[in-house]
Amino acid sequence: MKFYLSFLILLFGFQIEAQIQPSQKAATAKSFTLGAELRSYAYSEPSLVEHSGLMYGVWAEWYWSSALGNGKLYGNFLYGLLDYKGQLCNQLNNCVPYEAKTKDMIAKVATRFEFEVQKTFRFFAGLGFRYLYDMGEGVGFYQRTGQWVFIPVGAELDFNSDIGKFSAELEYDQIIYGKIRSNLSDVGGGYEDLEMDQTGYGIVVGLSYRWNPDWKLGGFYERWDLNRSNSVSTNGQTFVEPKNHSDSFGLRVGYLF
DSSP states (O other): OHHHHHHHHHHHHHHHHHHTSOOSSOTTOOOEEEEEEEEEEEEEETTTEEEEEEEEEEEEEEEEEETTEEEEEEEEEEEEEEEEEEEEEOTTOOEEEEEEEEEEEEEEEEEEEEEEEETTEEEEEEEEEEEEEEEESSTTOOOEEEEEEEEEEEEEEEEEETTEEEEEEEEEEEEEEEEEEEOGGGGOTTOOOEEEEOOEEEEEEEEEEESSSSEEEEEEEEEEEEOOOOOEEETTEEEOOOOEEEEEEEEEEEEEO
């Protein structure tokens, strides 16, 4: 926990420091956007488990400018009740098909520094944090949380038309630190809560459109591929977090302040 608090303090502290430097943008430029998000989300552990359904929430982004350069602080928070399809197994590893609902929450926050190649084309790199909460309804479920620190790198291209301004973006997120926690004590039977290391990467492709100075509309695709974790043991059994991936397609609308 101390690691994550230090990370967030560093992340937001730098943004505040950047903001109080002399701005390179016009004083009237709108730099903060707040809006709503809806996405179709699907999570899969091949041949084992599937979660799918709609998630909704809020998103925000803040463009900053300073004597050191330009960048963006951005993030979102999502919630959804997903359909779970998997198996319910006993201690002898006898399993039967099982379907239920799961409550899921996902949060992501990142900052990035932009390197302008042309006025309408930029590369970027930064630092980010992603959080996952998952808890099923019914027997056999336990609380599961994931925390990952990643490095986002990518490019953004702006282009104008007669109907407004468009921006296309490609982002690659390389995980540099990840932990999965499974609260197996929720199911009883003498199990202990477990923590496992997990790495991987994410990809985000997006297209946004501004038809006036106040409103922004965007569509995106986001994918995360996570590797098999290390193995840990409790109550005479060995557990791993399987290799898994998630895919999201979504829409965002936001108001610029």
